[in-house]
Amino acid sequence: MSKLLFIIIGFILIFILFYRQYLLKKMNEELNEKIKIEIKKNEEKTRISIQQSRMASMGEMLENIAHQWRQPLSTISVAASGIEIKKELNILNDEELSDSLKHIKNATQYLSNTIDDFRNFFVKDKIPSNINIRNTLNKTIDLMSSTLAKEEITLIRNIQNINFTSYENELIQVLMNIFINAKDALANRKSEKLIIVVIKQIEDNLVIKIKDNAGGVDSSIIDKIFEPYFTTKHQFNGTGIGLYMSKLIVEKHLIGEISVKNIDFIFNSKTYRGALFELVLPLNITNNK
CATH class of the missing domain: 3.30.565.10 (Histidine kinase-like ATPase, C-terminal domain)
Structure with missing residues (x-):
């Protein structure tokens, strides 16, 4: 009878040991899952914070771009108006037309480069x-x-x-x-x-x-x-x-x-x-x- 009791007690102890290991494993899995979720949340918060910083920078850049565009836009307007007036008065020669078109092209290129700088700034570097x-x-x-x-x-x-x-x-x-x-x-x-x-x-x-x-x-x-x-x-x-x-x-x-x-x-x-x-x-x- 005592031998049977020892066997039963042994089985109970083994069961308790395995059940404890099972609970520990389950707890570890749940903890790891919670850690993964928190890591993802932190990564998302970081991503949002970086985007907020870039959006805040956008206001400063828009002000800069608006200021930088005033002069080239003025150049384009003056050159185009000069061509139009001289054409109406029939005093526009080829050299003046070429110079005015050159000014317009240079100003347009400057505007294009400014747009590229602005666009590239908000493109996330992949590598x-x-x-x-x-x-x-x-x-x-x-x-x-x-x-x-x-x-x-x-x-x-x-x-x-x-x-x-x-x-x-x-x-x-x-x-x-x-x-x-x-x-x-x-x-x-x-x-x-x-x-x-x-x-x-x-x-x-x-x-x-x-x-x-x-x-x-x-x-x-x-x-x-x-x-x-x-x-x-x-x-x-x-x-x-x-x-x-x-x-x-x-x-x-x-x-x-x-x-x-x-x-x-x-x-x-x-x-x-x-x-x-x-x-x-x-x-x-x-x-x-």
């Missing part, structure tokens, strides 16, 4: 491409040129000619956000307004430094400006989304680092104080994934 940092910075400045000119900001460049592999549109978006941040910080400055860009290669990294002479960020909040929706006068359009998304893009997409600090610097024998944003990016992003 990393080989790009040149001077060309990338020039594209960024072209998108920002009218805004910088309107605010009477002088842009100083000290750039090495470096080719690297990365996501160009994402980098342009980050650079635009930093320029917009500097522009907003400089808005109330009455005297000389400066943005200085220094780009160089250090070992296997591309180092981009962008500084302004707006006086710097308040030391009590400088550690918070990359937080989502944290707002200061240095923030992007007052929402905080620009610098937060810049950090997210740099770290998650460009596999790099972004930081900010206040510095004192000398330019043209004058001492200034301002914010310094520094990006450290791999020269070949495919080697860091």
Whole structure:
């Protein structure tokens, strides 16, 4: 009888052990499923946040494009009107017609290039491409040129000619956000307004430094400006989304680092104080994934 009891107890213990393993396995499967769902939710939130940042950038770019289009549209209008008037007066010669048509064609090409810049900015990079940092910075400045000119900001460049592999549109978006941040910080400055860009290669990294002479960020909040929706006068359009998304893009997409600090610097024998944003990016992003 005692032997049978031991056998029954043994079966019960084995059953309990297997049932416990079954429950643990089920719990692990449910936990893994919950983790997958949360990961998908976070990925979707990130995607939406990036899109929101780009849509916010659109307003700035539309203002730039509208400003940039005024002159070429005026050129086209004046040239076309001149042709029409001279034709009616029968004083239009071939040389004047050729010159006017040349002006119209050049202005039209400029408008077309502006549209391409705007369209390309909102096309998501599918794969990393080989790009040149001077060309990338020039594209960024072209998108920002009218805004910088309107605010009477002088842009100083000290750039090495470096080719690297990365996501160009994402980098342009980050650079635009930093320029917009500097522009907003400089808005109330009455005297000389400066943005200085220094780009160089250090070992296997591309180092981009962008500084302004707006006086710097308040030391009590400088550690918070990359937080989502944290707002200061240095923030992007007052929402905080620009610098937060810049950090997210740099770290998650460009596999790099972004930081900010206040510095004192000398330019043209004058001492200034301002914010310094520094990006450290791999020269070949495919080697860091």
